[in-house]
Amino acid sequence: xxxxxxxxxxxxxxxxxxxxxxxxxxxxxxxxxxxxxxxxxxxxxxxxxxxxxxxxxxxxxxxxxxxxxxxxxxxxxxxxxxxxxxxxxxxxxxxxxxxxxxxxxxxxxxxxxxxxxxxxxxxxxxxxxxxxxxxxxxxxxxxxxxxxxxxxxxxxxxxxxxxxxxxxxxxxxxxxxxxxxxxxxxxxxxxxxxxxxxxxxxxxxxxxxxxxxxxxxxxxxxxxxxxxxxxxxxxxxxxxxxxxxxxxxxxxxxxxxxxxxxxxxxxxxxxxxxxxxxxxxxxxxxxxxxxxxxx
Numbered sequence: 001x002x003x004x005x006x007x008x009x010x011x012x013x014x015x016x017x018x019x020x021x022x023x024x025x026x027x028x029x030x031x032x033x034x035x036x037x038x039x040x041x042x043x044x045x046x047x048x049x050x051x052x053x054x055x056x057x058x059x060x061x062x063x064x065x066x067x068x069x070x071x072x073x074x075x076x077x078x079x080x081x082x083x084x085x086x087x088x089x090x091x092x093x094x095x096x097x098x099x100x101x102x103x104x105x106x107x108x109x110x111x112x113x114x115x116x117x118x119x120x121x122x123x124x125x126x127x128x129x130x131x132x133x134x135x136x137x138x139x140x141x142x143x144x145x146x147x148x149x150x151x152x153x154x155x156x157x158x159x160x161x162x163x164x165x166x167x168x169x170x171x172x173x174x175x176x177x178x179x180x181x182x183x184x185x186x187x188x189x190x191x192x193x194x195x196x197x198x199x200x201x202x203x204x205x206x207x208x209x210x211x212x213x214x215x216x217x218x219x220x221x222x223x224x225x226x227x228x229x230x231x232x233x234x235x236x237x238x239x240x241x242x243x244x245x246x247x248x249x250x251x252x253x254x255x256x257x258x259x260x261x262x263x264x265x266x267x268x269x270x271x272x273x274x275x276x277x278x279x280x281x282x283x284x285x286x287x288x289x290x291x292x293x294x295x
Contacts, residue, residue, distance in 0.1 A: 031073025249286025
């Protein structure tokens with residue numbers, strides 16, 4: 001990435017990405033709260049709720065959501081990350097920068113922006129079940145470990161989103177990204193750790209680089225059928241050792257995550273998604289076949 005990075009990671013949005021964001025009904029955000037915990041979240045709006053004011057600033061018309069734990073890290077002047085992803089076309093763009101609050105949302109100035117390949121993204125149709133500004137009436141559930149419902153959602157998921165960050169010379173860089181695989185590609189161990197294969201193609205190393213330097217991450221799993229969000233923050237590490245007896249087709253390496261705080265928000269999203277096509281890259285990966293080590 002030392003040679004390629006400066007060519008593809010920009011300090012502005014190119015025209016293609018400026019035209020892309022207004023088409024989206026949903027966006028993924030990554031933020032860091034006052035305790036230093038990372039959170040990933042999904043927020044929805046009618047297409048047009050995102051717009052590029054100019055090449056250096058993305059505007060989001062989003063009301064605040066007190067039920068979302070990521071909101072604690074989205075105060076004025078805070079560094080955040082954003083992933084624009086269209087699950088209907090598998091297009092995506094990532095950026096990070098500084099958030100500036102407005103009465104009806106926020107502006108995000110661009111520090112880094114780069115496109116991603118569509119690997120491991122399942123194609124899904126989407127529709128709204130209520131107006132995005134109308135909050136759900138279903139209460140959240142907060143815990144410290146995965147209960148049976150949360151564990152079942154993780155173990156059948158083919159997609160999740162991960163937020164991470166590091167700090168250097170007083171500057172924080174936050175990242176949020178997509179991970180996909182066959183249903184059940186995330187293994188939940190008896191010790192509470194989530195084991196995650198890292199597949200061929202994740203070559204920007206934004207997530208893994210952050211985890212290598214700062215072993216904190218936030219994961220969000222989506223119940224696409226009900227709009228529920230399972231958000232968790234905790235400890236992450238790359239497994240450089242103890243992987244000789246792991247066997248997962250397509251995995252170049254492995255990392256793991258242990259939640260310290262878990263928030264289940266039923267009906268959090270006003271969207272519902274239905275899978276219509278599996279990524280051929282996803283189908284080329286494997287499933288867990290052997291016992292996963294716990295240490």
